[in-house]
Amino acid sequence: MATVARAEERHNVSTLELFFDLVFVFAITQVTALLAADPTLGGVLRGVLLLALVYWSWVAYSWLGTSARVDDRTTTAAMLGAMAAMFVAAVLLPQWFSGGGLAVAAALAYAAVRVMHLLMFLLLGSGSPGLRAATLRLAGSVLVSVVLLLVGAVVGGSWQLVFVFAAVLIDPIGAFLGKGEGWYLSAEHFAERHGLIMIIALGESLIALGLAVSGYGPTVALIGLSVFGALLASLVYALYFRRTAAPLLEALDAVVGAAQARFGRDVYSYGHFPLIAGVVALALVLKKSASAVAKDGWWAELSGIAPGALLAAALLIVGGVLLLRVRAGVGVRGQLAAGLVLASAGGVAAWFTPAAMALIIFAAGLATAIGVPARFAANEPAQRLPD
Numbered sequence: 291m292a293t294v295a296r297a298e299e300r301h302n303v304s305t306l307e308l309f310f311d312l313v314f315v316f317a318i319t320q321v322t323a324l325l326a327a328d329p330t331l332g333g334v335l336r337g338v339l340l341l342a343l344v345y346w347s348w349v350a351y352s353w354l355g356t357s358a359r360v361d362d363r364t365t366t367a368a369m370l371g372a373m374a375a376m377f378v379a380a381v382l383l384p385q386w387f388s389g390g391g392l393a394v395a396a397a398l399a400y401a402a403v404r405v406m407h408l409l410m411f412l413l414l415g416s417g418s419p420g421l422r423a424a425t426l427r428l429a430g431s432v433l434v435s436v437v438l439l440l441v442g443a444v445v446g447g448s449w450q451l452v453f454v455f456a457a458v459l460i461d462p463i464g465a466f467l468g469k470g471e472g473w474y475l476s477a478e479h480f481a482e483r484h485g486l487i488m489i490i491a492l493g494e495s496l497i498a499l500g501l502a503v504s505g506y507g508p509t510v511a512l513i514g515l516s517v518f519g520a521l522l523a524s525l526v527y528a529l530y531f532r533r534t535a536a537p538l539l540e541a542l543d544a545v546v547g548a549a550q551a552r553f554g555r556d557v558y559s560y561g562h563f564p565l566i567a568g569v570v571a572l573a574l575v576l577k578k579s580a581s582a583v584a585k586d587g588w589w590a591e592l593s594g595i596a597p598g599a600l601l602a603a604a605l606l607i608v609g610g611v612l613l614l615r616v617r618a619g620v621g622v623r624g625q626l627a628a629g630l631v632l633a634s635a636g637g638v639a640a641w642f643t644p645a646a647m648a649l650i651i652f653a654a655g656l657a658t659a660i661g662v663p664a665r666f667a668a669n670e671p672a673q674r675l676p677d
Contacts, residue, residue, distance in 0.1 A: 303482050306366055307355045310373050311486060317344045317380035318494045318566075322573045324384060326498075329578075329595035336387055336451065338567065342458045343400060343439075344383075345566060347376060348487060349559045350407040350432075356480040356554075357414065357421070357473065368410050375402040386454075389446035397443035401436040408432060424472030431464030462560065470551030477550070481539040484558045488530055491566050492523050495573035502580035511588040512580065518649060519576045525656035526569060526607060533660055534611050537620040553618070561614045568606025571599045579645050589644040596645075600652060601637025608633050608659050629659025 321344065325337040351372070382396035411425040435457040442453025499519040503512050538557060545553050575596050582590035592600070608630040615622050633655025640648035 303479060303486065304355070306369055307351075307483070308486070310351065310369055311348075311490060313373050313377045313380060314344065314348050314487070315490050315494060315497075317376070317383065318491060318570060319497060320380055320383040322494065322498050322570055322577065325570070325574050325595070326577050332451075334595065339451075339454050339458055340383055340386060341567060341570060342563070343454075344380070345563050346458075346461050347379075347400065347403050347407075350404065352480070352483045352487075352559070353473070353475075354407060354410060354414075355483060356476045357411075365410065368406060372403050372406045375399050375406070379403060386443075387450060389450070393443040393446065393450070394440070397439045401440060404432050404436055418472075418474075420472035421474065422472075424468055427467040427472075428464035430467075431460050431462070435461040465555050465559070470548035470555065473548075473551040473554075475542075475550050475554050477539065477543040480554055480558060481535065481542060484562050485531065485535055487562065487566065488527075488569070491569040491573075492527060495569055495576060496520065496523055498573040499576040499580060502577045503584075506580070506584040509584070511583050514588060515576075515579060515583050518653075519579075522572065522576070522649070522653055522656070525653060525660065526572070528660050529607070529611060529656060530565065534614065538614060538618050541618040541620055557614055557618050561610070561617060564606045564610035564613070568603045568610060571603040571606060574599045575603060575649075579649070582645055588646050591643070592640045592645045592648065597637065597640035597648070600640045600648060601634060604630065604633035604637045604652060604655060608655065611659070623661070625661045626659045629655045629657075631655070632658050 318341070321337055321341045324340065325334060327333075328336070351369075376399070379396055379399035382392055382399065385392035386396045387393065408425060408429050411428075412422060414421065438453045438457040438460070442450040442457070445453065496519065499516065503516050506512060542550065542553055542557070575592070578592060578594070578596040578599070579590075582592060582596075608626070612622055612626055612630060615626070633652050636648050636650075636652030636655055639651050
C-alpha cells in the first residue's frame with residue numbers, strides 16, 4: 291500500500307491523479323446540462339446538490355493524494371476502481387432524482403466511491419495511529435451521508451430531495467472533528483490539486499459554450515460570443531491563478547501540523563466550492579446566451595434562469611475569492627471589493643439590458659478585481675510550479 295507522505299515531504303501531482311480527475315470533467319458537464327434542461331427553482335436546487343456531491347467526492351481523493359504517494363500497484367488498482375464507480379455515478383446523474391432502479395444504482399455507485407476512499411485511508415493509516423483515528427472520525431459523517439443517499443433513492447419523490455440535502459450537509463462534518471489532528475498535507479501538492487479542479491471547471495465552461503454554439507449555424511454574433519466566452523474564462527483564470535493562488539499557497543506553507551490541516555480544509559477543500567459553483571453558473575449563462583444570440587442576435591436579452599445565474603457567478607467567483615483571502619489572512623485589496631460590486635451589477639443588469647451589455651459589465655468587474663494590467667504585487671509572486 292502507498293506510504294504516508296509527511297507534511298515536510300514534497301511530491302507533485304501524479305499522472306494517476308490527473309487521469310482520475312478526467313471523470314469529474316464529465317460529471318460537472320452533466321450538472322451544467324441538468325441545470326440548463328430544468329431552469330426552475332427545484333431544478334437549480336437539485337443541480338446544486340448534485341454538484342456538491344460530485345465536489346465532496348473529489349475533495350476526498352484530493353486528501354488521499356496529498357497524504358500518500360498514490361503510485362504503487364495496490365493504490366493504482368483501487369484508484370482506477372473508484373474512478374470507474376464515479377464514472378458510473380456521473381453517467382447516472384440525470385437519473386438521480388428519477389426514482390426506481392436507476393436512481394438506486396446511481397446512489398450505490400456514489401457510495402462505492404466514498405467507501406473505497408475510506409478503506410484506502412484506513413489501510414494507509416495502519417502504520418499511523420493519528421491518521422487512522424482521523425479517518426474513523428471522518429467515516430462517521432461519510433457513512434451517515436451515504437446511508438441517507440441510499441434511503442432517499444429508494445424512497446424517491448420529494449422526500450429524496452430532503453434526504454440528499456441532509457446528506458450534503460452532514461458529509462463534511464466529520465472533517466471538523468479532532469480539529470485537524472492526524473491529517474498529513476503536502477502544501478504544494480494540495481494547492482496544485484485545487485488549481486487543477488479550477489482548470490477542470492473553466493474547461494467545462496468552454497465546452498458548454500462550444501457545444502451550444504456548434505448546435506447552431508455559424509454567425510458573426512455566435513462567433514463573437516465564443517470569443518467573449520473565452521475572454522471571460524481567461525479573466526476568471528487570471529483572478530485565481532495570477533492574483534489568488536500564490537498568496538494562498540504561501541499562507542498554507544507557513545503553517546504546520548493540525549493548523550495546516552485546518553487551513554487546507556477551510557481555504558481549499560470547503561472554500562473552493564463557491565468558486566467551482568460560480569464557474570458552473572457562468573457556464574450556464576454562456577450556454578443560455580448562445581441560445582438567445584442564435585435566435586435574436588448579439589443584442590438579445592437573457593431570460594429565465596440566466597440573469598440570476600450571472601449574478602450568482604459574480605457573487606460566488608469574486609466574492610469567493612474575497613472570502614478565501616479573508617480566511618487565509620492575506621489581505622483584501624480595494625480593487626477586489628470594487629470588482630465584486632461591478633461584476634454583481636452586471637448580473638443585475640442582465641434582467642433589463644441586452645446580454646452583451648450585461649456580460650461586458652460582468653467582464654469589467656472581473657478585470658477590476660484582477661487589477662488590469664495584471665502585474666503582481668510584492669506579496670503576490672507567481673505560483674510556484676513543479677520542477
